[in-house]
Amino acid sequence: MSSFTMVKALNEALRKELEADPKTLVMGEDVGRLGGVFRVTDGLHKDFGEDRVIDTPLAESGIVGTAIGLALRGYRPVVEIQFDGFVYPAFDQIVSQLAKMHARALGHVKLPVTVRIPYAGGIGAVEHHSESHEAYFAHTAGLKVVTPSNPVDAYWMLRQAVRCDDPVIFLEPKRRYWDKAELDPNAAGAPSRLHDARVAREGRDATLIAYGPMVKVCLDAAAAAEEDGRSLEVVDLRSLSPLDFDTVTASVQRTGRAVVVHEAPVFMGMGAELAARITERCFYALEAPVLRVGGYFAPYPPSRVEETFLPDLDRVLDAVDRSLAF
Amino acid sequence: MTVDSTAGVPKKASGTRRKRVPSRAGSVAPPPQPELVQLLTPEGERVEHPDFSLETTPEELRAIYRDLVLVRRFDGEATALQRQGELGLWASLLGQEAAQVGSGRAMRPGDYAFPTYREHGVAWCKGVDPLNLLGMFRGVNHGGWDPNEKNFHLYTIVIGSQTLHATGYAMGITKDGADDAVIAYFGDGASSQGDVNEAFTFASVYNAPVVFFCQNNQWAISEPTEKQSRVPIYRRASGFGFPGVRVDGNDVLACLAVTRWALDHARSGNGPVLVEAFTYRMGAHTTSDDPSRYRMSEELEAWKLKDPIERLRAHLVREGWADQEFLDSVEAESEQLARRVREGVRTMPDPSPAAIFEHVYADGHALVDEERAQYEAYAASFEGGEVR
Numbered sequence: 001m002s003s004f005t006m007v008k009a010l011n012e013a014l015r016k017e018l019e020a021d022p023k024t025l026v027m028g029e030d031v032g033r034l035g036g037v038f039r040v041t042d043g044l045h046k047d048f049g050e051d052r053v054i055d056t057p058l059a060e061s062g063i064v065g066t067a068i069g070l071a072l073r074g075y076r077p078v079v080e081i082q083f084d085g086f087v088y089p090a091f092d093q094i095v096s097q098l099a100k101m102h103a104r105a106l107g108h109v110k111l112p113v114t115v116r117i118p119y120a121g122g123i124g125a126v127e128h129h130s131e132s133h134e135a136y137f138a139h140t141a142g143l144k145v146v147t148p149s150n151p152v153d154a155y156w157m158l159r160q161a162v163r164c165d166d167p168v169i170f171l172e173p174k175r176r177y178w179d180k181a182e183l184d185p186n187a188a189g190a191p192s193r194l195h196d197a198r199v200a201r202e203g204r205d206a207t208l209i210a211y212g213p214m215v216k217v218c219l220d221a222a223a224a225a226e227e228d229g230r231s232l233e234v235v236d237l238r239s240l241s242p243l244d245f246d247t248v249t250a251s252v253q254r255t256g257r258a259v260v261v262h263e264a265p266v267f268m269g270m271g272a273e274l275a276a277r278i279t280e281r282c283f284y285a286l287e288a289p290v291l292r293v294g295g296y297f298a299p300y301p302p303s304r305v306e307e308t309f310l311p312d313l314d315r316v317l318d319a320v321d322r323s324l325a326f
Numbered sequence: 327m328t329v330d331s332t333a334g335v336p337k338k339a340s341g342t343r344r345k346r347v348p349s350r351a352g353s354v355a356p357p358p359q360p361e362l363v364q365l366l367t368p369e370g371e372r373v374e375h376p377d378f379s380l381e382t383t384p385e386e387l388r389a390i391y392r393d394l395v396l397v398r399r400f401d402g403e404a405t406a407l408q409r410q411g412e413l414g415l416w417a418s419l420l421g422q423e424a425a426q427v428g429s430g431r432a433m434r435p436g437d438y439a440f441p442t443y444r445e446h447g448v449a450w451c452k453g454v455d456p457l458n459l460l461g462m463f464r465g466v467n468h469g470g471w472d473p474n475e476k477n478f479h480l481y482t483i484v485i486g487s488q489t490l491h492a493t494g495y496a497m498g499i500t501k502d503g504a505d506d507a508v509i510a511y512f513g514d515g516a517s518s519q520g521d522v523n524e525a526f527t528f529a530s531v532y533n534a535p536v537v538f539f540c541q542n543n544q545w546a547i548s549e550p551t552e553k554q555s556r557v558p559i560y561r562r563a564s565g566f567g568f569p570g571v572r573v574d575g576n577d578v579l580a581c582l583a584v585t586r587w588a589l590d591h592a593r594s595g596n597g598p599v600l601v602e603a604f605t606y607r608m609g610a611h612t613t614s615d616d617p618s619r620y621r622m623s624e625e626l627e628a629w630k631l632k633d634p635i636e637r638l639r640a641h642l643v644r645e646g647w648a649d650q651e652f653l654d655s656v657e658a659e660s661e662q663l664a665r666r667v668r669e670g671v672r673t674m675p676d677p678s679p680a681a682i683f684e685h686v687y688a689d690g691h692a693l694v695d696e697e698r699a700q701y702e703a704y705a706a707s708f709e710g711g712e713v714r
Binding site: 096100102112165166 | 471489502531
């Protein structure tokens with residue numbers, strides 16, 4: 001066991017997978033010599049060479065499109081999109097090709113491509129560097145979409161994503177990149193399966209459902225609520241496609257109340273899907289409608305006002321108040 | 327000389343392409359006659375080219391002729407099947423047989439083709455059963471063949487996407503240390519796509535063994551090539567740092583010679599090549615299209631005189647390498663093929679509705695499983711109670 005930031009955990013996961021399988025490749029803009037703008041690939045170019053850790057031209061569609069070709073040739077590419085807002089030039093290759101080619105070929109080819117994307121806000125960045133676009137990807141059959149909330153999950157989930165024979169959109173909450181946790185990278189196996197949700201904190205009065213960067217916000221909110229005598233459960237979804245509804249359902253059946261929290265705009269977001277499914281599955285257990293807390297239906301704002309846009313402890317607890325008052 | 331290069335091929339300043347005169351009734355404008363590699367004239371005369379030679383035996387020429395005829399007959403049958411309602415759509419290759427058979431025959435078995443949706447002649451040369459190509463046009467699948475069986479990838483409908491897949495695949499060949507090469511097929515319209523230009527960049531930067539084979543059939547549905555480029559397409563290669571060649575796309579021998587050279591250039595570690603096969607889409611874009619809305623029939627008539635099959639037939643007959651018996655036997659074989667295709671399409675089974683849920687993921691997905699179970703329960707709730 002030693003202390004790992006999420007960046008270091010992701011780096012170690014890539015290192016382990018590059019060691020384990022000579023067909024595994026890392027590719028993207030600045031991932032080589034520089035080690036990535038967030039240093040997630042730091043040192044890999046030096047240790048595995050430019051044939052395995054590939055600095056690409058500055059063209060996102062080209063990165064994903066050539067990764068598809070490499071996968072067809074038997075390689076297992078892990079591509080990095082430098083920032084969330086830069087994935088859109090590759091959107092066509094991801095949605096029309098990467099997601100659909102296995103089905104188009106009636107299973108004759110596999111596309112084990114992992115697309116790593118630093119996503120979401122809270123780091124005071126310029127435009128296009130703070131977006132939460134998980135719903136676009138989760139809406140597409142053929143893709144798997146996961147997002148860790150802490151260094152331990154980041155390590156194990158990335159290793160599992162790389163080994164997955166399906167395309168995985170791997171969303172890295174960049175404002176949690178520097179969070180630390182104790183991690184044993186040489187443990188025998190992953191503590192949980194890639195697509196299992198996790199009860200991050202147990203509680204009785206309401207369930208907060210979150211993922212990625214918002215899990216910490218919800219845990220903080222639950223700790224604050226405890227001081228007011230309220231017991232909040234926090235579910236960390238970890239996987240957005242597939243969604244682990246059993247864990248969500250079991251929790252809401254116990255608490256009778258659910259609040260979904262994400263950075264992405266509420267409208268047509270993951271919260272809408274969760275609310276609909278929770279209503280179907282837990283209708284008679286619900287004491288209140290499922291509530292949602294998220295970004296507003298506006299472009300991600302300039303950084304000086306991003307705190308207004310992003311759900312925080314107070315907005316989460318405000319929703320909890322409304323749920324409990326129902 | 328039509329090679330334009332910064333990477334090792336003899337270079338000569340190429341003239342700018344002549345401006346097309348709009349067709350007018352009563353005055354038939356000649357199609358553009360750019361300098362291009364030709365080994366067989368439209369009249370069927372064998373000519374030499376200083377840079378691209380080709381040794382062929384009469385037997386080989388007869389085999390090429392057979393390919394051209396069979397591919398055209400298959401294509402015509404597919405068009406007929408669409409008219410009869412057996413196919414939902416067909417994208418005819420009429421007029422492009424030489425470009426496809428020439429380039430297709432240039433490939434070795436280990437070479438990999440990444441087609442658009444019109445490369446029926448290439449599929450034929452790679453040994454793909456023509457019936458496999460018809461499934462997506464009938465609506466029973468989206469392709470479905472095993473691309474690795476004949477090294478012929480699935481048809482790609484989104485214009486230009488496959489050029490990146492081809493480039494990535496070629497990058498993998500380099501990593502494997504193999505001496506195979508890849509052909510990325512695309513058209514004049516696709517040359518405007520970002521993906522194609524990104525593929526040029528990646529292939530050039532990584533020196534990938536890929537041949538970009540552009541069939542310039544003059545029309546991207548209703549838009550003439552002038553709407554895609556102000557320079558001849560083959561000359562775009564020089565900006566990316568690799569050779570570009572324009573070949574008479576209706577000359578199967580020139581297409582074979584140039585593509586073979588390009589593949590060898592690529593597989594020998596010299597990087598990509600762009601081949602522009604200058605040809606003509608004799609039919610509609612697809613069976614849903616009506617070319618009379620945007621182009622003059624005079625243009626079609628002018629291109630008929632350059633027919634790829636007629637010129638080879640004339641050559642074979644003139645040299646005494648094909649008698650009537652041979653020509654008749656190929657004709658008869660093509661009718662057999664048409665019959666097999668017709669029967670094959672009419673008896674092609676529909677997929678079961680539950681097949682919707684198959685092959686969505688390689689490793690499975692809980693939601694797909696759940697929705698499949700829901701669908702099956704729903705279907706079973708009807709009288710007769712089983713999933714159709």
